[in-house]
Amino acid sequence: MPPILITVGEPAGIGPDCVLLAWATAPESLRDCCICAPIAWLEERACQLGLDVRLGAVEKPEASTDTLNCWNPLSQDAKTGPVCCGTTSAHTASAVVACIRAAALACIQKKAAAIVTGPIEKAVLRDSGFGFPGHTEFLAHLAGDVPFVMMLASENLRVALLTTHLALADVPAELSVSETLQCLRIVHDDLQTRFSIAVPRIGLCGLNPHAGEAGHFGHEEIDVLAPAVAQARDEGINVHGPLPADTLFSPPMRLEFDAVVCCYHDQGLIPIKALSFGEAVNITLGLPFIRTSVDHGTALDRAGGGKISYSSLIAAIQCARAMHAAHVNQIPERIAKESQCI
């Protein structure tokens, strides 16, 4: 198995801390991982944290059980300048982006098994000319502008989103039969190939209270969601809905589904954070490679302090590892199909 590549995201945040603390206290959890970053970012932070960590510089993605390996994809001449804990800098922004790009390309070229991303500081990247709302859109672009779906997954619940970072007022107009259908196809397909679920059971939330109560409170269920479900079911996708979201996440019903597709950000994020806080992994479905992410931000004020939890990083790595294991056991046609996309 090629290594799992970890990008640390914003170097002034807790991304480097998470990796270093995990290696220092639970090295086994990083046994098949390689960090994609300038080694200096980790050396300096290890020193600041008072951690005696054996780092290894490698020329290509490569894991080791003896050293925490760093693969620096930047050219020798690239100067990113010093990193000061808690203070973002325009100097490091392009290096942050270059690391993510290099890690994704390594995945596409099968030199890495997956990419696990640490938290970025979006405003800093935006100010430096990064033209994407976040990681996910950038990765989808690198993969050839493929359609994608944001999923949050924990042990007990998986939620996928029809819309993501959008004002609530804009959500109803954004819903369409074609995009809903596309999302259902991606979720169905990836639950099969990345999670080894032969016949995925998918629940779709209504947009409105009580899923509109037969058009009494909104028509999106009738006009958009139900037609998409009908078409998806015709294609053999085992999807039910649109169902009232509050009932769907109640204990009796949520166990009936392998994933719940939600109309908007908070509809999915509220229940998964309420039920699985600190254990949820952010996964991008639809990409021709495996990508998971921590579910926390940069926590700039806590970088270098040592008092953080790296449990989300571990969860993201474990999830990527399991998805890779499921994937390599899949039918060859799927892999062939994916290869054509690249």
Place this chain on the structure above:
Amino acid sequence: MPPILITVGEPAGIGPDCVLLAWATAPESLRDCCICAPIAWLEERACQLGLDVRLGAVEKPEASTDTLNCWNPLSQDAKTGPVCCGTTSAHTASAVVACIRAAALACIQKKAAAIVTGPIEKAVLRDSGFGFPGHTEFLAHLAGDVPFVMMLASENLRVALLTTHLALADVPAELSVSETLQCLRIVHDDLQTRFSIAVPRIGLCGLNPHAGEAGHFGHEEIDVLAPAVAQARDEGINVHGPLPADTLFSPPMRLEFDAVVCCYHDQGLIPIKALSFGEAVNITLGLPFIRTSVDHGTALDRAGGGKISYSSLIAAIQCARAMHAAHVNQIPERIAKESQCI
């Protein structure tokens, strides 16, 4: 203490079953309750369920530990016709409404300590000329068209709603500084007087993902919610927000608040049903009397079958009892103030 009045709601649904099964198996839980309904509705259902229940007909709200008392507020001549399990009828609709009205008036006149409402079939009442969306609006009307707030409460969480049964597309325009402020005042006031919380801690959810991220995804936080919070805090209300809703319901943060005020139905109903399914009680705040309700529907298909849970009824009664106990211990000025409203 005057009795707690229970209205059974739609007689063809499981409202009567819940009361009868609770009395048959846990009579202590109804020790201070009186049913507000024609006694025939309960006699027939008890027979159908094969329950040997001693019913008592009383002339005014009155509880007994020997008999399950029924107070029929309808005139002697009123004929509601037979009730057939599972089949709603226009004949009973006016009796259903009359019972709710009588129970509410008894509360206003201090002849009852609280009203606990069973589930109604809204469409049936609507077709019979009932001009209110539901119980809550009708009760607020009887109390003199007072402003009210819908709250769902369980052992671990209380959520209050700024808007209720409204299409999601209509929610953003419905939010206003004045209504948000009014809701915060009602929640604050009722947490003090009905729940004995001296300094209630209230959290307010943002409308948009990440509470709009400083205007990046929507402006309602900046234009409406934050100004309402500022004004409420000036009035001495301990409210925080608007906060990202997904973070607010995560375990570390939700414990910091006695109640969370939500912008729309699913924002509050999703987390409370996910975390406290079957234990949540629906409470109407702002009324000059105590009103709680079961959190389930009429379940017409299960009426008369015996296979139902009455746990929500018990929770609603316990909640009403606790609210009454808190209330009678309050400062007399408050009661005087309330009396003026009637």
